[in-house]
Amino acid sequence: MNRQAAGRNMRITIKDVAQMAGVSPSTVSRVLAKDPRISPVTAEKVRQAIQATHYHPNGIARSLVRKASLTIGFSVAQPADQAFASPFVAEALRGAATVAQRNGYYLMIFTAPTLAEERHHSLTLYREGRIDGVILTTARVHDTLLDDLRKEGLPFAVIGRPTGRQVTYWVNNDNVGDAKAATEHLLRLGHRRIGLITGPRQFVVTQDRTRGFRLAMEEAGASPRLLPHAAGPFTEQGGYQAAAEIIRRQPDITALLVTDDVMAVGALRALADAGRRVPEDVAVMCFNDSPLASAAHPPLSAVRIPMYELGARATELLIAVLEGHPPWPGHILLPADMVLRASTGEPAGDAPATAGTVTAGAAGSTAKIPEAAR
Amino acid sequence: MNRQAAGRNMRITIKDVAQMAGVSPSTVSRVLAKDPRISPVTAEKVRQAIQATHYHPNGIARSLVRKASLTIGFSVAQPADQAFASPFVAEALRGAATVAQRNGYYLMIFTAPTLAEERHHSLTLYREGRIDGVILTTARVHDTLLDDLRKEGLPFAVIGRPTGRQVTYWVNNDNVGDAKAATEHLLRLGHRRIGLITGPRQFVVTQDRTRGFRLAMEEAGASPRLLPHAAGPFTEQGGYQAAAEIIRRQPDITALLVTDDVMAVGALRALADAGRRVPEDVAVMCFNDSPLASAAHPPLSAVRIPMYELGARATELLIAVLEGHPPWPGHILLPADMVLRASTGEPAGDAPATAGTVTAGAAGSTAKIPEAAR
DNA sequence: TTGAAAGCGTTACCAG
DNA sequence: CTGGTAACGCTTTCAA
Numbered sequence: 147m148n149r150q151a152a153g154r155n156m157r158i159t160i161k162d163v164a165q166m167a168g169v170s171p172s173t174v175s176r177v178l179a180k181d182p183r184i185s186p187v188t189a190e191k192v193r194q195a196i197q198a199t200h201y202h203p204n205g206i207a208r209s210l211v212r213k214a215s216l217t218i219g220f221s222v223a224q225p226a227d228q229a230f231a232s233p234f235v236a237e238a239l240r241g242a243a244t245v246a247q248r249n250g251y252y253l254m255i256f257t258a259p260t261l262a263e264e265r266h267h268s269l270t271l272y273r274e275g276r277i278d279g280v281i282l283t284t285a286r287v288h289d290t291l292l293d294d295l296r297k298e299g300l301p302f303a304v305i306g307r308p309t310g311r312q313v314t315y316w317v318n319n320d321n322v323g324d325a326k327a328a329t330e331h332l333l334r335l336g337h338r339r340i341g342l343i344t345g346p347r348q349f350v351v352t353q354d355r356t357r358g359f360r361l362a363m364e365e366a367g368a369s370p371r372l373l374p375h376a377a378g379p380f381t382e383q384g385g386y387q388a389a390a391e392i393i394r395r396q397p398d399i400t401a402l403l404v405t406d407d408v409m410a411v412g413a414l415r416a417l418a419d420a421g422r423r424v425p426e427d428v429a430v431m432c433f434n435d436s437p438l439a440s441a442a443h444p445p446l447s448a449v450r451i452p453m454y455e456l457g458a459r460a461t462e463l464l465i466a467v468l469e470g471h472p473p474w475p476g477h478i479l480l481p482a483d484m485v486l487r488a489s490t491g492e493p494a495g496d497a498p499a500t501a502g503t504v505t506a507g508a509a510g511s512t513a514k515i516p517e518a519a520r
Numbered sequence: 521m522n523r524q525a526a527g528r529n530m531r532i533t534i535k536d537v538a539q540m541a542g543v544s545p546s547t548v549s550r551v552l553a554k555d556p557r558i559s560p561v562t563a564e565k566v567r568q569a570i571q572a573t574h575y576h577p578n579g580i581a582r583s584l585v586r587k588a589s590l591t592i593g594f595s596v597a598q599p600a601d602q603a604f605a606s607p608f609v610a611e612a613l614r615g616a617a618t619v620a621q622r623n624g625y626y627l628m629i630f631t632a633p634t635l636a637e638e639r640h641h642s643l644t645l646y647r648e649g650r651i652d653g654v655i656l657t658t659a660r661v662h663d664t665l666l667d668d669l670r671k672e673g674l675p676f677a678v679i680g681r682p683t684g685r686q687v688t689y690w691v692n693n694d695n696v697g698d699a700k701a702a703t704e705h706l707l708r709l710g711h712r713r714i715g716l717i718t719g720p721r722q723f724v725v726t727q728d729r730t731r732g733f734r735l736a737m738e739e740a741g742a743s744p745r746l747l748p749h750a751a752g753p754f755t756e757q758g759g760y761q762a763a764a765e766i767i768r769r770q771p772d773i774t775a776l777l778v779t780d781d782v783m784a785v786g787a788l789r790a791l792a793d794a795g796r797r798v799p800e801d802v803a804v805m806c807f808n809d810s811p812l813a814s815a816a817h818p819p820l821s822a823v824r825i826p827m828y829e830l831g832a833r834a835t836e837l838l839i840a841v842l843e844g845h846p847p848w849p850g851h852i853l854l855p856a857d858m859v860l861r862a863s864t865g866e867p868a869g870d871a872p873a874t875a876g877t878v879t880a881g882a883a884g885s886t887a888k889i890p891e892a893a894r
Numbered sequence: 895t896t897g898a899a900a901g902c903g904t905t906a907c908c909a910g
Numbered sequence: 911c912t913g914g915t916a917a918c919g920c921t922t923t924c925a926a
Contacts, residue, residue, distance in 0.1 A: 157919095159920085160919065160921095161919080169897085171920080173895090173896060176922095183895060188895080204648060204920070205650045206584045207584055207649075207919035207920040208919080208921080210578075210904090210918090211902050211921050212920090213902075215580060222617070233607070236610040239629075240596075243629055243630065243631050254591070255613075255627055255629055274576055274579035275578045382815075437812060440756075441812050443818075531903095544912070546913060547911090547913075549905060550905095550912085552904095558912085562911080578904070580904090581903035581904040581905085582904055583904090584904070585903085585917075586905075586918085587918075898923105900921105901923100902921090904918085906915100909914085909915105910911100910914105
């Protein structure tokens with residue numbers, strides 16, 4: 147209650163400026179809008195008055211008349227207890243914030259533990275006129291969310307690859323190709339019995355990486371029915387249990403592909419607990435490459451997902467849409483690098499002091515994954 | 521250009537609802553506000569119309585007349601290249617988002633690489649009426665920012681301990697006491713030659729933790745002039761170099777207190793490169809306890825800073841201020857736990873599968889740090 | 895080149 | 911209990 151009482155004392159308005167400059171509010175507005183048909187001399191007078199009064203146009207009033215909030219929503223669709231625990235979302239958010247700011251947009255974030263809440267918050271914010279569009283950070287497989295947003299006319303961009311045939315703006319890395327490349331690397335190292343550990347199966351990213359893994363394995367002659375695969379939540383715990391399960395079911399695996407680095411840390415612990423040495427007994431390769439990967443023991447080889455870039459590009463897409471220049475094609479595939487470290491028995495893929503700054507091809511320790519064909 | 525063209529097609533307004541219900545807009549507004557002196561029958565009619573039309577009040581118009589945006593700004597004051605790299609800010613943000621949402625506030629985030637930008641963005645957003653208050657995530661030692669915000673009447677809350685005698689709303693852990701306790705723990709383990717590694721000295725948090733370290737060391741009889749201390753940026757690289765420097769200057773240290781876990785990972789590498797075993801040759805204790813600490817090798821003992829909680833409580837403080845209930849006292853000190861792991865030669869402070877879930881006192885491996893006297 | 899006036903969608907005061 | 915009306919601060923016709 148009493149929310150407006152918070153002492154927002156009478157601020158300077160366009161009228162004050164107009165009065166001081168001896169012109170009408172319309173004129174001040176035109177100067178602000180850099181209307182060319184304003185005489186240089188009045189424009190100067192107005193500018194002086196603006197300076198003198200420290201005038202700042204009220205953005206809310208502007209938004210009301212322009213019917214645009216200049217604000218982009220950023221949905222963090224993760225269980226409340228681990229929302230930003232994922233370095234992935236935090237980095238994407240940073241990219242989004244940077245691009246939004248650079249283009250004169252504001253960024254409003256909200257968390258949505260469930261799909262229903264994500265829908266509700268997105269739509270409500272939009273209906274209330276508080277956001278012009280929204281960035282979604284998760285693509286699920288049977289996802290009605292996107293259709294609901296479309297139905298309301300809410301512009302959005304997705305980080306990830308939405309399924310379905312509707313035109314959608316999205317940015318992603320080529321998860322199928324990247325997982326295939328990572329698996330092929332393990333194959334090239336001589337591994338044949340490779341286990342797969344993934345996050346929950348309802349995410350598109352899980353399916354895509356699984357598919358890439360299978361493609362590589364089948365091309366290498368593995369029987370599709372025998373591929374060991376365990377799934378779990380995107381947590382260390384989830385990785386631990388998945389790895390334990392695989393070791394139990396297939397004690398003879400010599401390599402593990404883990405589609406998340408947080409999970410990989412858990413997998414490392416499971417291997418240690420099972421008395422397997424990494425990389426001597428079991429090689430481990432993971433995805434994402436947050437700082438966790440290089441800090442782990444042994445340091446984890448990883449497919450480095452350009453998380454910041456994904457957030458940045460998604461925001462660019464959305465802004466283009468909002469400004470009436472819908473981009474074509476509406477989606478972007480970002481290339482990913484592979485960083486090779488000790489967990490696959492290779493030389494450290496890092497520059498001596500900082501993790502994660504080596505670019506593709508440097509010192510033979512990172513490898514560019516070819517951008518997938520469309 | 522053409523920002524408003526983004527197809528926000530004529531939405532339903534309060535007038536449409538009023539017409540459909542056969543009442544005046546004022547009445548609809550009153551129903552929305554749950555004004556008690558509205559007849560049940562009209563209220564019902566109005567509610568029906570609202571249902572039928574899927575009406576959602578325009579938040580921008582509301583904000584304009586109420587002179588309150590219901591939006592809280594969240595300033596991420598870190599160099600652009602590492603804004604959320606710090607798990608610290610990401611967690612605090614998560615806490616802030618949760619509390620804001622629960623109280624009907626929106627959260628607008630912005631990044632500010634420099635102090636000047638932080639001031640500029642905060643003030644501009646406020647002057648434009650886009651935010652009602654702001655959460656600051658960094659307290660610097662000679663900080664004119666807070667005074668500037670005060671001068672403009674911008675309500676704010678700080679995560680960290682601002683210096684200066686002005687009344688300020690802030691939340692922090694007791695860094696002096698926590699650093700003292702951590703140091704005392706090392707002393708208790710028998711260490712006498714302990715090195716200190718901190719972030720940049722202009723941060724209050726650096727000064728406080730340094731002070732706690734010195735207090736403990738001096739009480740233990742160490743000469744204040746001989747305490748080895750190296751500072752660097754909050755990065756792995758920074759930690760590496762600081763540790764290397766200390767080892768060079770004081771080759772005989774047996775323990776290291778590092779005031780940040782990202783830096784501690786770098787310090788671990790420096791120690792490894794110097795051929796020192798952890799914990800046998802050098803024990804390492806750090807702060808924060810993000811997932812990095814438990815994934816490191818060896819797992820790092822750490823003072824666990826309640827990052828989520830800090831963000832949550834700061835937001836609660838600010839909301840109380842915004843709603844006209846300025847809390848007393850205006851600051852909160854949150855207790856911190858100590859998690860003991862292998863880097864100080866102790867048993868793992870973690871439950872077998874998940875890191876960081878043990879509470880104080882459990883299994884003798886975590887220790888409650890007594891809440892400091894005011 | 896400039897001003898007056900009509901909105902944008904709400905809320906809130908003042909009558910009745 | 912309810913309606914009319916005047917704001918809130920700005921932009922944008924329409925006239926001049």
